[in-house]
Amino acid sequence: MRAAFIEETGPPDVIKIGDLPIPEPGPGQALVRIRAVALNPFDLYLRSGLVSMPMSFPYVIACDFAGVVERLGPGATCFRVGDRVWGSNQGILGRQGVASEFAAIDEEWLNPTPALLPDSDACAMAMVGITAHLGLFHRAELKEGETVYVPGGAGGVGSMVVQMAKAAGARVATSAGSPERVEVCKNLGADLVMNYKTDDLPSNLLAFAPEGIDVWFETQREPDLTTSIPLLRKRGRLVLMAGRTAAPTLPLGSFYPRDCSLLGFAVFNSSAEVQRRCTADMIRWIEEGLLKPLVGRAFPLEAAADAERLLEQNTIGKAGTLAGKVVILVD
Structure with missing residues (x-):
C-alpha cells in the first residue's frame, strides 16, 4: 500500500x-x-x-x-x-x-x-471537534445562555468551538485576522466577530459581555493572560489546550478573588469512551445542520x-x- x-x-x-x-x-x-x-x-x-x-x-x-x-x-x-x-x-x-x-x-x-x-x-x-467538545463541556461545563470567547474562529478548533457553543445555546464572540476570515466566522454563526489586527478586542468584549466572559477558550500558543483573565466573569473559566513552551504571566489579583478557573487538558488523555460522548453530539449536530x-x-x-x-x-x-x-x- x-x-x-x-x-x-x-x-x-x-x-x-x-x-x-x-x-x-x-x-x-x-x-x-x-x-x-x-x-x-x-x-x-x-x-x-x-x-x-x-x-x-x-x-x-x-x-x-x-x-x-x-x-x-x-x-x-x-x-x-x-x-x-x-x-x-x-x-x-x-x-x-x-x-x-x-x-x-x-x-x-x-x-x-x-x-x-x-x-x-x-x-x-475529528480531533478539532473532539477537542472543542472536551474543552467546552467536559472541562468548562458550558451552560445555555452563557457567553463564550474563542480567538481564531476560522481555525480548526476555533470554528468547532463557535458552532458547538451556538448549538448549546451560548452567546459567542470570536476574532480573526483578515476580512475574509471575519466573514467565515460570521457565516459560522458567531454573535460578535472582531478583526484582532484592527479592532480593540477588550473594549468590544466588554460591550458584548459587560459582566465578563463565562468561558474563554484559548487556542493561541502564546496566551496573554494579563488581558484575558480580567475580562472573565466572576467564576469564569479559561480553557487552555495549546502552548507547550509558553510561560505567560498570571495576574493573580484578577484571578483568585473572583473564583476563576484555569482548565488545561490534552485530547489524548481522554479515553475512547469519553470521546464517543463527544462524537455522538458531533454526529447529531452534523445531521441537524448545526455543525460544518x-x-x-x-x-x-x-x-x-x-x-x-x-x-x-x-x-x-x-x-x-x-x-x-x-x-x-x-x-
Missing part, C-alpha cells in the same frame, strides 16, 4: 512516500481503507521530535481519518464491511498513523460517518510533506494564510 511515513524525526523533508505492507487487523480491529486524513499541530510535534511518544519506524504520519471498513479482525462486531467510518487518536501512544491506503484501527476509535458528509469533511472535524467542518486546503498523498509545511507555516510560523483544516486525500 502507498503511505506517507518517516524513518526518523526531523523537518518535513523526512516524510517519505512509498510502499508498506498492508496491516493485518487484530482482535477487535477493523481494516479501514483510508480515503482522507486531516493534519493537526500535534502531528508536526511528533514528526519533528518536539513531543516524544512511543513510535516504531517506519512510522505512518497523521492522526485523523475517514474511510470505509474493508475487513474485520477476530471479535470485531460493531461495524460491517462497507461501513463508512471516521475518527482520531491514531498515530499516538504507540499506534501507527493513517496517511496510508489502509490502516488497522481498534473499533472503539471508529465512528459512523453521516450519509451526506464527504470523507474530507469527516476527517477534518472547514477544509482549508487539500493535498494528494504524494504531497504530504507540502501539506505539513503549510500547516507548520500557519501554526509555528503564524503566516495567517490558512482558514480551516489541511487535508490529505488518499483515495
